[in-house]
Amino acid sequence: MLNMVGVPASHTGWTFITSHARVLAVIADNPNVRIRDIAARCRLTERAVARIISDLEQDGYLSRTREGRTNTYRVEPDKVLRHPAEAGLSVASLLSLLVRDEGERFGKPVTQ
Template structure:
């Protein structure tokens, strides 16, 4: 989910669901969880949302807790994600 949002911050949740092969409702739940945990922010632009990631937060899982999300995003994206 983080990678898809990094690739296209203005993507509709429906489009993300299609790309990763899960339901739109599941995407909504994951985005809500990521928002609550501080991994992403939402900004309303017209009738759509624009998402931004906090790439300096660390993963929640104990084995990766010392690593920032930036490392994962950097592996899977080609463009500069600096704000």
């Protein structure tokens, strides 16, 4: 099996992070990323990534603008997570665990 640079090897069994969170983190890391690249990075099919993006858009966690053949995504950092166990936690809180320098992506200075 061909291993692309920056793409983790296959994994079996359970994981801590959902596919939705992985897709959101990849988009937060690169707002102009292609579905094909998200799929490779998250080890999902392009169809699954498109469905996840649709879910995230429908519930207001991200939006996209299309310019020609390119999508540019915008993650909504202040949107509150869905599960009652995470009541009060925002997307930015989640991404702080998954993405480096997330504050800069949302136009806010990173505090230490």
